[in-house]
Amino acid sequence: MAAILSVRDLVKRYDGGFEALSGVTLDIEKGEILALLGPNGAGKTTLISTICGITEGTSGSVTVGGHDIVNGYRDARRMIGLVPQEINLEPFERVINTVRFSRGLFGKPKNDAYLEKVLRELSLWDKKDSRIMELSGGMKRRVLIAKALSHEPEVLFLDEPTAGVDVELRKDMWKIVAGLKASGTTIILTTHYIEEAEAIADRIGVIAKGELLLVEEKQALLTRMGQKQLQIDLTTAIEAVPDALAAYKLELVDTGRALLYSYDTRGERTGITSLLADLASAGLTMRDLQTKQSSLEDIFVGLVAGDAA
Numbered sequence: 001m002a003a004i005l006s007v008r009d010l011v012k013r014y015d016g017g018f019e020a021l022s023g024v025t026l027d028i029e030k031g032e033i034l035a036l037l038g039p040n041g042a043g044k045t046t047l048i049s050t051i052c053g054i055t056e057g058t059s060g061s062v063t064v065g066g067h068d069i070v071n072g073y074r075d076a077r078r079m080i081g082l083v084p085q086e087i088n089l090e091p092f093e094r095v096i097n098t099v100r101f102s103r104g105l106f107g108k109p110k111n112d113a114y115l116e117k118v119l120r121e122l123s124l125w126d127k128k129d130s131r132i133m134e135l136s137g138g139m140k141r142r143v144l145i146a147k148a149l150s151h152e153p154e155v156l157f158l159d160e161p162t163a164g165v166d167v168e169l170r171k172d173m174w175k176i177v178a179g180l181k182a183s184g185t186t187i188i189l190t191t192h193y194i195e196e197a198e199a200i201a202d203r204i205g206v207i208a209k210g211e212l213l214l215v216e217e218k219q220a221l222l223t224r225m226g227q228k229q230l231q232i233d234l235t236t237a238i239e240a241v242p243d244a245l246a247a248y249k250l251e252l253v254d255t256g257r258a259l260l261y262s263y264d265t266r267g268e269r270t271g272i273t274s275l276l277a278d279l280a281s282a283g284l285t286m287r288d289l290q291t292k293q294s295s296l297e298d299i300f301v302g303l304v305a306g307d308a309a
Contacts, residue, residue, distance in 0.1 A: 003027035004186050010060035020046040022210040033187045035197035038207040044190040048157050052082050081148035081156040087140050091133035099150045106151035118149050138169040158189045174200050206303050230261040233288040242282040248275050
């Protein structure tokens with residue numbers, strides 16, 4: 001499938017020499033959700049701002065639906081909806097007028113039926129005549145999404161859309177995003193919440209210091225880079241791992257009452273069978289066993305830490 005968004009060797013360098021983006025290359029297919037993870041200052045917002053034409057790249061190219069964002073800016077920008085991090089809305093304006101105005105900015109003809117549909121899907125229809133200043137923070141974020149969708153974009157950028165909202169509202173936002181995906185909208189999401197990416201994304205991108213470290217399907221990433229841990233609970237606490245078990249690189253936890261063994265899920269052999277046999281030979285008695293799969297957070301932290309090293 002042809003990419004709806006294509007970024008090639010994108011560099012953003014400021015006058016002082018700081019390079020916010022270092023040769024980013026990325027293809028995003030129609031209808032997918034890409035979650036872009038990275039620490040503060042990694043380049044997430046700079047990448048979005050450059051694609052959306054808010055800031056100008058130093059070199060490289062970006063096309064949206066085949067339209068170059070420089071030479072075909074208007075056509076490219078019409079395809080994009082942007083939900084920024086900051087809530088910047090006219091406080092005295094009413095919700096419906098705010099959304100109508102955004103649609104008009106893109107030269108779209110009046111279509112109140114479509115705007116009603118958007119507002120209903122975002123649980124905003126009963127607030128359509130409310131002034132922005134009367135809304136809660138979560139509702140204001142929903143208005144930002146309505147504004148971004150008002151001109152019927154094919155690509156939607158969500159820059160930290162659930163920052164500062166409670167867990168319940170965050171999960172509501174996930175449902176909204178899933179609904180947008182079902183309608184064929186392509187979504188690029190930046191987030192600090194690892195569980196958000198794990199819950200809704202098709203692919204995960206990790207960016208640090210302006211470099212895209214990887215982009216991979218979520219499940220494939222978890223399988224490829226994930227490790228499992230076997231926790232062996234002992235009937236009697238020990239002070240140190242016996243020398244006979246040194247080859248397994250066990251970690252003593254729970255004040256000596258348990259051992260942790262890490263193994264690669266991709267390996268032909270896990271080594272668990274021989275470990276349990278050697279455990280008995282070393283005079284240790286097992287009380288219970290449990291396994292834990294590495295989370296996306298574990299993988300993300302490992303990647304960023306490795307890049308910083």
